[in-house]
Amino acid sequence: MQANDDVDTRVRKRLRQLRLQYGLTLEEVASRSNIDVSTLSRLESGKRRLALDHLPRLAGALSVTTDELLRAPEAEDPRVRAGSHTHHAITYWPLTRQTAGGLHAFKIRISARRRKPPAELPVHEGQDWMYVLSGQLRLILGERDFTVKPGEAVEFSTWTPHWFGVVDGPVEAITIFGPHGERLHLHD
Missing domain, CATH: 1.10.260.40 (lambda repressor-like DNA-binding domains)
Structure with a gap:
């Protein structure tokens, strides 16, 4: 059987x-x-x-x-093949396939030019998560200003006014966005 x-x-x-x-x-x-x-x-x-x-x-x-x-089905190619995308001095490399809804992971490189936050910090639905690989990330959450170093991770509600950039040189990080965060960071 x-x-x-x-x-x-x-x-x-x-x-x-x-x-x-x-x-x-x-x-x-x-x-x-x-x-x-x-x-x-x-x-x-x-x-x-x-x-x-x-x-x-x-x-x-x-x-x-x-x-x-x-015949047994051929195994799907597990490699994620998508090009990079640069937006507001941040280059994004997708680490997950684009699926409807759900979370998407990206490796990001924040240019050394991204030093000054906008006058009004964005707010949107969702949750963001970041893990810094190299460089020092500047994260502004509401009235608080953080320096996030390599090996440190942050998670925050995007209902809080927020912005991220660099302290002194370029930053590389892994980030996970929900669908609302992805739209804002990649397409606004």
Whole structure:
């Protein structure tokens, strides 16, 4: 029984991978394979067991051989491939993939030119977290002014008026933003 479960799971994952790879909808594959769309959806989600007569029809609908459909899915490339982005004298290198909602991590380099806070400190929804790798980070939170050194981390509510820059030279840090913080820091 275990071997059947493995094959069923493997085909289910491979079916979805191939369908998405070829940019096909459930409806398109269902039509091409002459399998009801709800049945196909349940096959992909594991709510229905795969029958042997499904294999050649699904393979044909995806223009692959049955062997290709039975093959284990290829592992997704784990590397994050996105270019840097510079905004307000800070260069951001993404360390996570862009997904809807959720947290995003960046390596940042704050230019030595970023020394003077704006007249009005920004406030927005969310939470920011930073870990300083090198240099000395200047962090203003409300009326308080902090110097954050390498090896130190800070976490703060972005509802507090805030700004960060450098003390004397460039700063490198790892930062995590929620979706609201990311929009403000990268796109404002």
